[in-house]
Amino acid sequence: MTTSPHSSTRTHSALAAVCAAALILPMSFSGGAVATPTIGRVLGGDLAGLAWITNAFMLTFGGLLMTAGALADRWGRKRVFMAGVGLFAVASMLLTLAQTLGWIDLLRGVQGVGAAGALAGGTAALAQEVTGSARARAFSLLGTTFGVGLAFGPLVAGVLMDTAGWRAVFAAPAGVAAVALLLGSQSLRETRAVGSGAMDWAGAATFSLALACLTLCILQGASWGWTSAPTAGLLVGAVAGFALFARIERRSTSPLLDLTLLRYPQFLGVQLLPIATCYCFVVLLVLLPLRFIGVDGKSEMDAGLTMLGLSAPMLLAPTLAVRLAHRYSAGTVSAAGLLAASVGLLWLSHCGSGSDLTPVPAMLLIGMGAGLPWGLMDGLSVAVVPPERAGMATGIFGTTRVAGEGIALASVTAGLAALVRWHLDTLAIGSGRVRPLLAEHLAIGDLAGATRLVASADALRDSYASAFSVLLSILAGVTCLSAVLVFVALRRVDAHNVAAS
Template structure:
């Protein structure tokens, strides 16, 4: 990181710092919100579903609007969209720090996701215009490192802020960082546009957002009101209809938001599996584990943040190691091997008592972090190297959307699975309380042991802890299965002998006349 800063042209240093500040606050918003959820629930109340939306609302809007934000940046100006996004993010962060209820907070978090997408899309596009050649590589390397720092130390910073000032300070910090970013870019960043931009693919953006929104809503509501409830059934059917409409719109569009023809390349399909796999073996843990450490293990926010460093700190080192290892091993083999290591870590973590701390949880989290770090450091480069050069821009957009949107969907699915497993375990212990068991399971999935005890006062605390331990162990099996299957797919699609040739953009990926289209 120091080398990248030292070699950055002095006049462009403030621009790079501004975009990196924006990149820092995004993972802080993600992981910080997860750490703050128990404190927010204690202060504002709210059902487990409402508390789930604290994180899911942000990830849903962020993921669904990222591609659309990139198109708007090309049309209306990269600097304009970046600054608009930062201003909106700072204002919404201030409003979040003053939120009077959980409903208002969830709504503001959704707005914050849209603002984050605008800031990230505008900022990265602006960096690409400001820097060229090796300087551009160094700038984006520093940007990626900043993301890693935010993920690694976000929970710890959030813990300190909550301990010293309360949960509202987490969102207020977004306002402060946003203001600093604006001061650095207001006069220094150049405006740039794509003169050939034809605007936003509105039909594609609406159907894509509708698909994610309806699916996430249905999955989050299902554990509380039941999978057969008309609202849940209609939401999931609506998501399926929206997805079909999205595919139809994109295949007929002359300038689609997502060019689905890229999925004709098997290796490109393999690359899309990588962010999905890391969602289930790593990203969901950034939300689940703080709730576990605080609500089930009884730790305070600072101690929970310190423990989570074991999970995220490898992201600062392992991706760099992976970039050297590709000299001797294919990226597909390294990525698949990393996922298998993460699966072993998940197996280990699933058998640790939820009340444990120290090395008992540090070692499996370190193994998960190291394993995930191998594909994490390679998949961005793979996303553009496994398709013809003229398709690289669209490939990057699809990959980014898969990564961010997949995180929101994975969180919703995993929370629903954990609630369902907790319900099954509690029902086996106390079968005569059907409705109360469902409510207690929702509380337990959020790590709220006290809330579960209040709903089921006949159960002892040890029985509730055991129910959570069994549910989490069974959840780990689901996560392991997804991770291992993903690793096998990666080995099959990206681990072949010709990997080095194709990763270099060789003839193996030269499109035929029926699929070739030049991106702007």
């Protein structure tokens, strides 16, 4: 069958529309983190309010992706994509007008709702536009674009803040969203899943609430106390919610999640890939700028340029992964990349502020290693289910990716705060009542706020550096374990058929 030039142009425009959205959604995540210290200085606000600049976006984005994927199958993939991008653009513009931290946090949550519709609807629509090797190439490009947006967000945010102020960090994505809307309205076809049945609202609500409880438990555990009643209540609510969700899905005629998929190691292996890259790559996109700016005293521009060490490999590694997929299995390529990232994390742990070692080579190795599974996992996510379940597949994978990012960031930040607290206790810096607050300030890179409580910046900086080094070693261990599990689960998956070029 010959493809007409008009059809080819429309398909390319559809791919460009979805990739434009895939570029700005993660860029808003990592860019918002860079803008947080400046927003705090300009608008004021407490630690919790500043943390929710990132948390609100991640909570709604990750919590609603699976629901958005199901809605895309039933209501129309183009419709959900257009509505999501439109809502994202409106929220972004309103953020440029916000005058208080409370409004910023609220609008960041609205941004996340739009992002969920844009990503789930766009990827499901794209799965209907292309088939075979063309689909593999399209989803490889989509995954690369998502990674580039996530990785280069800090640099772009630094440039925008240096030239136009923090509000430009939210205005720029709104402009790209307008381009995505224009391209999508002209090129995407409206498609729905045949015989998908009624929307599983009970499952959607239960899953979203359970995920919100789990994320909030991790986010607030350090400040509330891990054994406090609110923290325990959220954990119990999360466990009960997921158990109820599983029961609802087993009885539903049109489930949000086909639980039989969980019986297959390959499906679980694919979901493990974004989780693994969260702990070796994504969390660093937030923690390192906070360290460079808030603790080491770099400017936003200098921090963004340093972050190129972590970001630049994302331009090359996914393409290398596709080439390696001609010779090796998905498990082999992905595990090799994760092992390389693990070595890079150990290397980076020795590159503290008092060390003569520059962190850039270690960051390059981490970025290159994480980029290998990144180049394959989007194609793998749609290869494990029939095309008519593309909405479900992208919803599950997107939820794993984005919710995993939120949970990983929350857990790693809490872990960093605990390690800092341990070092403060060991060195007897500050009183017993002040140390938890000092640890919270330092965990989000607020050295200035910490020194207002205890006027010993050098000691605080040393405690932070020691804690950060231990944290990187722990992340290296987690990444190494993930590499083993990924290899076992995906060692027989022919990555060439998934990521053929």
